[in-house]
Structure formats: structure tokens, C-alpha cells
Amino acid sequence: MPQTNTVHDVVIVGSGAGGGTVTKVLADLGISVLLLEAGPMLIMSDLKEHMLPYHVPHRGAGAKGEAYTGGRTGFTYSATYGGAQLDGEPYTVAPGSDFSWFRSRILGGRTNHYGRVTLRFADYDFMGKSIDGLGFDWPIRYEDLAPYYDKAENFIGVVGTVEKIRSAPDGIFQTPAALRAHDTLVQRSCAKLGIRAVPARQAVITRATNGRPPCHYCGQCGRGCMTASNYAASYVQIFPAMKTGRVQIIANAMARELVTDASGKVTAVSYIDKTTGSEQQVRCRTVVLAASACESARLLLNSKSSRHPQGLANSSGVVGRYLMDTVGSSLSAHVPALSGMPRYNSDGYGNHVYVPWWGWEKQKALGFPRGYHIEVGGGYGMPNIGSFTGIANRAEGYGTKLKQAIRDEYGTSVGLSGRGEMIPNEQSFCEIDPEVKDRWGIPVLRFHWAWSDHELNQVRHMQETFRAILEGMGGQIATGGGRGGGRGAAAAGASPQAAARPPISRGGAIIHEVGTVRMGNDPKTSPLNKYCQGHEVKNLFVADGAPFVTNPDKNPTHTIIALAWRTADYLAEEMRKGNV
Amino acid sequence: MSEISRRDAVRRLAMAIAATGVVDRAAAQDVHSMTAAAQAASGGSYAPKAFTADQFRTLERLTDLIIPVENGAPGAVAAGAAAWIDMISSENDQLKTIYGNGFTWIDAAMKQRGAASFVSATPEQQTALLDLIAYRRNQSPELSPGIEFFSWVRRMTVDAFYTSEIGIKDIDYRGNRPMGSYPSPEESIAYAVKKAGL
Numbered sequence: 190m191p192q193t194n195t196v197h198d199v200v201i202v203g204s205g206a207g208g209g210t211v212t213k214v215l216a217d218l219g220i221s222v223l224l225l226e227a228g229p230m231l232i233m234s235d236l237k238e239h240m241l242p243y244h245v246p247h248r249g250a251g252a253k254g255e256a257y258t259g260g261r262t263g264f265t266y267s268a269t270y271g272g273a274q275l276d277g278e279p280y281t282v283a284p285g286s287d288f289s290w291f292r293s294r295i296l297g298g299r300t301n302h303y304g305r306v307t308l309r310f311a312d313y314d315f316m317g318k319s320i321d322g323l324g325f326d327w328p329i330r331y332e333d334l335a336p337y338y339d340k341a342e343n344f345i346g347v348v349g350t351v352e353k354i355r356s357a358p359d360g361i362f363q364t365p366a367a368l369r370a371h372d373t374l375v376q377r378s379c380a381k382l383g384i385r386a387v388p389a390r391q392a393v394i395t396r397a398t399n400g401r402p403p404c405h406y407c408g409q410c411g412r413g414c415m416t417a418s419n420y421a422a423s424y425v426q427i428f429p430a431m432k433t434g435r436v437q438i439i440a441n442a443m444a445r446e447l448v449t450d451a452s453g454k455v456t457a458v459s460y461i462d463k464t465t466g467s468e469q470q471v472r473c474r475t476v477v478l479a480a481s482a483c484e485s486a487r488l489l490l491n492s493k494s495s496r497h498p499q500g501l502a503n504s505s506g507v508v509g510r511y512l513m514d515t516v517g518s519s520l521s522a523h524v525p526a527l528s529g530m531p532r533y534n535s536d537g538y539g540n541h542v543y544v545p546w547w548g549w550e551k552q553k554a555l556g557f558p559r560g561y562h563i564e565v566g567g568g569y570g571m572p573n574i575g576s577f578t579g580i581a582n583r584a585e586g587y588g589t590k591l592k593q594a595i596r597d598e599y600g601t602s603v604g605l606s607g608r609g610e611m612i613p614n615e616q617s618f619c620e621i622d623p624e625v626k627d628r629w630g631i632p633v634l635r636f637h638w639a640w641s642d643h644e645l646n647q648v649r650h651m652q653e654t655f656r657a658i659l660e661g662m663g664g665q666i667a668t669g670g671g672r673g674g675g676r677g678a679a680a681a682g683a684s685p686q687a688a689a690r691p692p693i694s695r696g697g698a699i700i701h702e703v704g705t706v707r708m709g710n711d712p713k714t715s716p717l718n719k720y721c722q723g724h725e726v727k728n729l730f731v732a733d734g735a736p737f738v739t740n741p742d743k744n745p746t747h748t749i750i751a752l753a754w755r756t757a758d759y760l761a762e763e764m765r766k767g768n769v
Numbered sequence: 770m771s772e773i774s775r776r777d778a779v780r781r782l783a784m785a786i787a788a789t790g791v792v793d794r795a796a797a798q799d800v801h802s803m804t805a806a807a808q809a810a811s812g813g814s815y816a817p818k819a820f821t822a823d824q825f826r827t828l829e830r831l832t833d834l835i836i837p838v839e840n841g842a843p844g845a846v847a848a849g850a851a852a853w854i855d856m857i858s859s860e861n862d863q864l865k866t867i868y869g870n871g872f873t874w875i876d877a878a879m880k881q882r883g884a885a886s887f888v889s890a891t892p893e894q895q896t897a898l899l900d901l902i903a904y905r906r907n908q909s910p911e912l913s914p915g916i917e918f919f920s921w922v923r924r925m926t927v928d929a930f931y932t933s934e935i936g937i938k939d940i941d942y943r944g945n946r947p948m949g950s951y952p953s954p955e956e957s958i959a960y961a962v963k964k965a966g967l
Contacts, residue, residue, distance in 0.1 A: 536944030
């Protein structure tokens, strides 16, 4: 197999929030890294956020009009570079399970287009089991991570306000943008219910930061940002780190397995060069897996040998286990108070307001164990394929009356999306499918998934709360009620079983999958120690969502960055001491 | 950042957007240039790719009825909705079938009502048929295929119109443009808060 003699100090697999952070931190500390990315390099001029629909032939309907007849869309129109269906890269789902696995193949991964919600875990999030007996405790506490949240916020830039709410620890914030009309209605309606809605915490900058100009409020964060005014690992961490001369990147490199020596240490990473289909190896002193929670688990499970029959770093047997996603549920309403309102540009930067969890003190009385926060949608969004399908269907008819109905409803819809904590369970995990392989012959993952009553009861509470907030502003809730939310979410009531089930997202649909290679103090129950270093394989580190022990309601990216930063600091120190 | 350098940054950004617009349009073979090229090649009228000339005239008339000219403001015809639907359908067999069957149905329905075809019928005959098939409440073994077809045409005409330059102006979308700051929309907030009684 082609292999160069160079032994790289650090090989990082994956370039998203975790890999980007490790790259930046190590390069700043004078350590050279080799970064493997399964997709192409990101080219900034390819970002499409300022394109209007009529700038592309399909206007976002997807090649061959797939928006109408099924299949993926958006590749030519946004910066997602990914989806649940990737050519030649299948995965399987066990009978009776429902799971969707979104993967991004591009430098920076999903950070190029994610929602930029940037929330710290609360102190109690690290010790859920000690509080209510469910799930597991983390091997670290808030105080261990707080300095790294600080570093991350200082470097990437986060808007927000100091609120002194226990479920939403304050950070180092830049000044947020003003609330919009629908944000204000949500805030006031919440206040009537005794619930606080506060300025959203987003990885967006409103003043020049580290050479990046402030946000220009085009509202298209989900399509990338050519001025790098929001966070993406590619343009905020990796491109600047490349200027140190200590970062080498191999793009289109799909990692296949980790090669180990007799002592059990990783000596090389084998990968497929996707441009030629050939297998290559790079030698390494240490390796950092940041390929996404499930890809990192897959890589360990596929690194089987006579010495590691269950896969690498997996004597515990828990690699792939305790897979979690965020609990998602949504409800929207037509709000007549917004109809006929003086028109304004409501684009801003995604969320301007959010509702942190308010029920942590009375959790026992609520009938479900853990919290959720609420994200708010609304405004006069850029017209897209499908933007007016709902109203055209309800209004029916044709001609000027139809046009007037569309005009009257534009900008009057307010949507609330709950993002809640799932308790890890034994039924939700990924493993290697015994038969199916991807186009390069790499065995693929098979997913198992089950929500429990904890999550279903939480969703019932979400729906009641959403209804109260929306009705409190005079909102008229559409027939059919709530949706599970997220990509590929199934409609509520699609089957007799589903009818009794509240509208909960499919597993994986919120794209917050974490927890497959967890950290912990006990090598028997956790592959990684409290620094995200392999218990059994000391030169192996994991720096994505895989080390998560639980999945609190806070969107995971901020904690992935903070944990990865801490892991990189630790790795550098261990390297300096000669321990790895 | 000083106000001047900030303004300068916004101006540079606007220039970059303008530049990107040109590059993207060229690279993406914008539908308007494609339409224009096709029109030039056929001596002025768009040459349909998925549909016959008769079918295309039917489609164009339907889009005209769905989003008409309103007080002089251009509608779906000026926005090229039929050409866009034809282009998308030319790459999608499922849509091509839906439209092909729909055109057959609507001409047959018109014949039953005394006209040779949909396009040759009087505007009154055309709207009389639409008044039936534009509403789900009229579902019947006879009308249901027409209702389903019309719902497709309406959906895609609305998409085509409101994603066109004309439609985006018509709906008065003001976003996706660089701003130096994001001011509070105070007048709008006051309106909504008062109307909601909050």
C-alpha cells in the first residue's frame, strides 16, 4: 500500500467544529497537523448566500425538479454539500427503527451551513444521573469546560446578553441585533405565561473580530457566509490556521481504518483517495478523530484486528452505543396581528430571540425528566420553491384573489421549535452492518433507534406550551397541528400507532447525533477518558460529538468546540511531556 | 472598526455580490438567458422542450389565469412561468406525465363543454371550467383528475412566479441585501404589538 515515510505528529480525521478547532489550537501552539477531509476543499466564491432564486435555472427546486417528486435538493443552491442520501455511501436502518443520517462532505463539514445556535451547557447538565437517576454523569463539570467556552466565544464571536438564568449560563457576548416584530410578540406572549424569552445566542459577529468584518444581515447564514461573519470551521479556523504553514490538508480522503502496532498504538490512518479510488496510508504519532459521532464510531469499529476483535478502543463494547439526537417538535400559527404590518427587511441573522428552559426547578412535577429550549421562526423570508404552497392550497382558486391571499399571509406565520434532551437508552445505537459496504468496500453503519416515554412526554409538554404562546399572540394554529421538525420528519398521525404519538422528530432528523464514543472515568464503560483520550489507546483522541455522555437541550456545536479545544490543549501538553 | 472603514467594507461587499451575480448567472446558465436564447433561436417565442406547442399554449394560458396581470403589474406570463415549468418537466418524467395527462383531460373537458380545445375556448368558458377544478369541494369521478392537475399547475405557477425577479418585486421582499446595521423595526413592532393586544 502506498505510504510515505513521513510520520505526522498529528493526523486529524474530519474538519468540522471539532477538527477545525483542534487544527487551529495545535497550529497556534506550533504543532504541525495533517487534516483528512472526506469532501473537497471549500471555495469561498462557491458560497451562494447572496443568490436569489432566479439566479439558478432550477431556482432551488433541485436538479430534475426533485423538490416536486422526491429526492434531495439544495446542492446547487446552498452550501450544504451533504444530505442523508449520498451517492455510493449508504447506511442501513434495522427493522422497526427510524433514523436519518445527515452527512456533509466539504471542508468545514456541517458548520458551513448549520443554525449557529451557540449555547453553553448548564452546571446541572453534567450530572443528570446524580439529580434524577437517569442516564449518566459526565466525568467533567461545568467548571472544567467554562474556560474553553470563554476561549471559543472570544475567538469565534457570539452574540447574546447577560441574563443570569441557570439553564443558560452567560458567556462573553457581542451586541445582538434588535428583535423583530414576531420576536417581540413571542417575547411578550411568553412573559404573560411567566416564561422569559431572551436575545438569541448565535455564532455571528456584530463587530470586526480577528480580521473578519461584522455581519451584514443578509439573513442567509444557512447558505454559508462569504464575509466569514458567522462561524464555520473552514473560514474561521482552518483557512487562518493554514497561514501558519503548519497545516497540511488532504481533501477527498475517506478514512477507512486505523492501523495499529503490537503495543496497540495507532501508527497510521488508511484512507481512500476518492479522486482515484486507491487506498493510501499516512503515518502518525497521534490521531484525532473528528469525523462526526457516527463516522468516528464507524472508523473504530472497522479497525478490527486479531488484537482488537471488537474494533479499536472497544474492549468495553460501548463504541456505537448510547447514540442520541435532540428531541424535536414544532408548531406554527398564522398570526393576524402581523397581517398588514408596515413592511420591513426582517432577514437579520437567523434567530434573534430564544426561550431558554425555564422548568429545571419543578422538573419532578412535569412528568418528564429533562428540559428543552424553544427556537423562534418568522418574518418575510426570501421567496423560495414551496414558500407559498401551503397558502395556495388553503386559498385554492386562482387569479387576483389567490394573489391577494398570498400577499396577506406573507410574513404572518410564526413557528416555534422545541429542542429537548433525550435520555440515552440501550435501544439506540449504531453498529457495522454485516453485509452492506459502500462504494469503496468499507462496511457501513446500521442504525437502531427508539424514543422512550421520557421524550414523548416532553414533546406533549412542548406542544401544549407552543399552543399557549402562539394563542397568546392571537395565533391561529393550522389544522393538523404540530410537526416533528427537522429534515425528513414524518407527519404526525400517518399511521394508527402514530396517531396516539405526539409529533416527535425522526431519530437523526435534528442532525445533533452524539454519544457513540463516550468519555468516562471507567474504562469498562467508556472508551475515552475525561480528556477524550482512548483509555486503551493513548495516542487516540476523539474531538467531535462522539465523546458526549448525554445530549442536553443545548445544541451541541458549542460544546464540541469547547471540548475539542480542551482536548487539543491536553494533547499538546502530553506531547510536550513525551507521553504520546 | 470606524464608520468609514465599515461603510467601505459594506461597499466592497456589495461590489463582490455584484461580481458574483454576474459569475453565477453565467455559470448557472440562468433560466432567463436560456429562455432568451431559445426565443432568439425560434424567432421570438419560447420553444418548449417537454411539451408540444399546443400543450405549451395551454400551460401558458393556465399560468396567466392563475397569476394574471393586475392593475398593470406583470403576471406569470411576463415572469416566464410556463417556460420554467416546461424546463423542469423536460428533466422529470413524472411531471411530464402529470402534465401530459392533464392537458389531454382539460382539452377533453372543454370539448364536452362545446369548445374545440382549452386554448380556443372563450375566456368565459375557460374560467367556468376553472371555477370547477380550482376547488377540492368539487371532487367527483368526473372532475377529480382535473382538480388534481390544476393543483399541480397552481403550485408550480406560484413557485415559478414568486421565485422570478418580477414575483419577488411583486411580493415586496426586501431582504438578502447587505446592511451596515440592523435597526429595530419600531413602526412595525408598534403595529403588531397593538394589534395583538400585548
